[in-house]
Amino acid sequence: MEYKQLSATKFLTILAAVVLVYYYRENGEDDPARSVLTGLLRAEKRLPTKDSVQKKVAIGFGSCMDIFTRAMPFVDEMGINPPETPLHHDVLDSNKGLAEILAYFFEYGAAAERYVSDRDLFNSWTDAAKQMDISRFLLGGNAPAMANRFAIEGCSVLLGSKMSTEAAKHLHTSIKLASNATSDQVDDIHLIFEYDKGEKWGKYESPRGNRLIVHSDYSNLMMESLSDFIAEVVTFKPNLVVVSGLQMMDNFPFDQNIRSNKINEIKNLLISLPKSTLIHFEMASIVEEKFLKEIVNELLPNVDSVGMNEQELANLVGLVTGKSVTHVANANPRVATALDDMRQLLSSLLELQNGSRQLSRLHVHTLAYQAIMTQENSRWKYSEMAAAKAALTANRYVCGSVEIDPNKMRLVLDQSFSVSLATGSERIAVNQKDPVSCWNEKDYNLCVAPNLVCTHILQTGGAGDNISAAGIASQL
Structure with a gap:
């Protein structure tokens, strides 16, 4: 009798564990990448319907x-x-x-x-x-x-x-x-x-x-x-x-x-x-x-707007700060590094403008993330959704499929990132269910979206062009 009771207890324990595993798997909570995918798709769908x-x-x-x-x-x-x-x-x-x-x-x-x-x-x-x-x-x-x-x-x-x-x-x-x-x-x-x-x-x-x-x-x-x-x-x-x-x-x-x-x-x-x-x-x-x-x-x-990858960002920043052009930059720069470079580039380019135009948008696409900076109250709208769209386009283009296969992707971005290399800078945790992080700085809005890096590559040539165009089209 004691033996049967023990077996029943073990059975119920195992059954409960299986149910929990199934629940978390169905809800994507055992796989951060799947949760991020769901969150990015949700953000993409919030883009307003195009005008007639x-x-x-x-x-x-x-x-x-x-x-x-x-x-x-x-x-x-x-x-x-x-x-x-x-x-x-x-x-x-x-x-x-x-x-x-x-x-x-x-x-x-x-x-x-x-x-x-x-x-x-x-x-x-x-x-x-x-x-x-x-x-x-x-x-x-x-x-x-x-x-x-x-x-x-x-x-x-x-x-x-x-x-x-x-x-x-x-x-x-x-x-x-x-x-x-x-x-x-x-x-x-x-x-x-x-x-x-x-x-x-x-x-x-x-x-x-x-x-x-x-x-x-x-x-x-x-x-x-x-x-x-x-x-x-x-x-x-x-x-x-x-x-x-x-x-x-x-x-x-x-x-x-x-x-x-x-x-x-x-x-x-x-x-x-x-x-x-x-x-x-x-x-x-x-x-x-x-x-x-x-x-x-x-x-x-x-x-009004400039788009680039991490190599091109490093080249431009090197030039405007009086340093040499970089033949090869860090292929996977920290978010804080890219954001600091974007701030520097924005400041330097604004000084060159004579008033007829004002640079109001920067988009940097890297292997791990998308970063979009737009001027407050400018004509560039929907930055959060645009960053999500760019991140999804990166996977779709490189993998060669409109439908994103969760088995052919991985996250590279850490679970949190600093907004600057400066001492005491804020650190933002990436919310897997709502993965595009946006905040305001002075007169500018910044958004960072994690990429779902394709692990079964069909093509990389042309990826940046597709990513950049998808992002900016979302903001017209």
Whole structure:
């Protein structure tokens, strides 16, 4: 009798434990990532329904066809061995240079984009990549990637790109080209070497998934679509103008006056726009200090918003504070570091503005989180929901699926973060059920949303463009 009573007690104890485990699992409380996913989806759904009149977005410049391939199989196929010493290059002109710069960024897991001066060499790389079964071909370029995302989010889009009729087939049907697509247009090609977290190459191991992009552009380099775009913007009357893709002119191989004239044309366009038209500048990988200074001094004083990743943020802050441009930054900076850099960048850029525009929005996207800073009472609304939308877009794009699979994601952001590196700064705990943290500082609102990092990567090239466009579209 005593034995049966003991068994019944144990049975009831085990049954209670099973019920509790099931309850917590169903409610996501045993998995922080699932709770964060539920919270982000809930925040995304709070975005208001779009007006019956579509928002108009004009975006330039350039386009290309992307060849996505895997970095390690490619170098194996080409017989390119890991170098003894990683080395940075502004411009590539040999297999040795490719090996050195790939190792340089690979061991940091940092994104980069570089120009190949030897066109024949570049063609040999693209020919090899085309023969690999693992390679994929997509429409590329910052402007087309952002344009497609704006269209997906319900905007009417004018795109400043010259492209072939074949490439134009990859555009959303609501996108209008400023320059008509033609069958004889030769599309520039970008070769994207992707790798995952933990991949090894000789003695090197990547701390995170990322990509190295190489190109040997001409059309994008010369900004051939610029004049047509300027002419079309006048009649299109956009709510938002986006400037992107200028990194193609980094380490410009031709007469520097050509590049300066192009920058001046863009500047004059921005100055000519009515104040009712918002202007966003999307940063990219630029390492030539002279060119970066030109962008900061000539273009950024005339914009309302700037978007960037952690590398680009570090470059801009280094420049405006009188330090050197950083070839590679911390691939996963602390929230406090990024927020301090954003405050510094905002302060420095506001000093450069002459009153015609006032910078009122910064968006920084990193592997672990989204950070959006907007001026109080500005036209940028719904920052909390926009941060959630950007975080969800990061997973959806990289994983290649609209539906987010809880089994293919992980949290990188800690359970709490400091709002600044300054002594005594407030520390904010991440609420898993309501994961976007927002607060006010002086005249600005800040929001930080954790990312659900994709663990089964389909693509990383173009992720930043999609993330940034999704975020800003939510705030129009």
